[in-house]
Amino acid sequence: MPTNLNILEEAKKFTITVASAALLAIALNFFLIPANVFASGFTGLAQIIATLIPVLSTGIGLLLLNIPVAILGWKKVGKSFTFYSFINVAATTFFLEVIPVQTISNDIILNSVFGGVIAGIGAGFVLKYGASSGGVDILALIMAKHSDRPLGVYFFMMNAVIVMASGLLFGMEKALYTLLTLYVTSRIIDAIHTRHVKLTAMIVTKKADELQKVFYERVVRGVTRIPAKGGYTKEDKEIVMIVVTRYELYQLQQIIHEVDPTAFTNIVQTTGIFGLFRKD
Structure with missing residues (x-):
């Protein structure tokens, strides 16, 4: 039977998972989306899909992308990790839909940096408490189970697709700003959690x-x-x-x-x- 300590720990984990989703949604709707700068992983991929298919929002695209990955993760990675990762994705979708997209600054560097910082804080804390923002994290773990290559190789390959897509859709300058956002996000995650895979x-x-x-x-x-x-x-x-x-x-x-x-x-x-x- 679960103890009061376990229930309290799970409640704290759930709260942090949802709070980190709110931070990611703020980073996207206030900074990255208005500046046409992409985030990392499935979030960035959802932004690309929303750009190509305007009737599909970034939040809904993110949720749809993560459903098959969550099923795979449940079977191959771990139930607790996958459950909280999907809670984070679902909460991110919710906050992306209810928080309006608005421009805080017209300076693309400020948008890239602050969007990366806020997204990195959210991702860092959810990692620190035994979950993730879904998508790429779960896929990378599954692929790494069947290969001796380090996880970082998969993250690099997946994010390279995001950067290239950014360049094709909005020009190489936006691709460079996307790289800046990815770098800032990774550094913040390193500071909060750990850079070592x-x-x-x-x-x-x-x-x-x-x-x-x-x-x-x-x-x-x-x-x-x-x-x-x-x-x-x-x-x-x-x-x-x-x-x-x-x-x-x-x-x-x-x-x-x-x-x-x-x-x-x-x-x-x-x-x-x-x-x-x-x-x-």
Whole structure:
């Protein structure tokens, strides 16, 4: 049965997911859409579709694009991650429809930068709490499961399509401003969450068996266990080492807090891995 703490945690996660959607909608309707500058991922793709098919709004296009991806994500990525990601998409669609598109500034640089900053804040916080803004994030995770290429390759390829489309529709100058927005958004996400797609957690604990069991059940990653001894207490412990994606970091933190709140965890960047990492 869910505890009051779990209910409170889920309520906080839901609130942040919806609030981040509101920020993305504000970034689009106040800055990016009036300036004909595109956001990253499926949001940018929805803007392109809305430009080519004016009867279809950006919000509805975003929702339609994410429905098949959400079904795939539910089966192949994880139910909690996909559920909250789709909640974020649905809330973004709602806010895009109810918040009117209006021009705050005619300066395209200001629109590109402020739109990127606000969108980055929204995306960064939803990532920090174990979800995403859907679309590209889920697709990249699915593709990375069947390839040893890093997730960043897929993000680059998908966003390259957005930039090229921007150039074809509005000219190369708008494509450069779209690049500026993508850069600002990524830097803000880096500052709030993490720039590294893969991370290594080294957990010093006396409950290695329990942690390993829950990791296998809920994160589906292998672990390496290393004998250790407390420098001050001289107690026998173990270091449980596990490599995760940045999308799994929040879930990892929750598991450690539930199983062994006294564990010491060191999270370090992983610039590359060799060997099997994919989920089966």
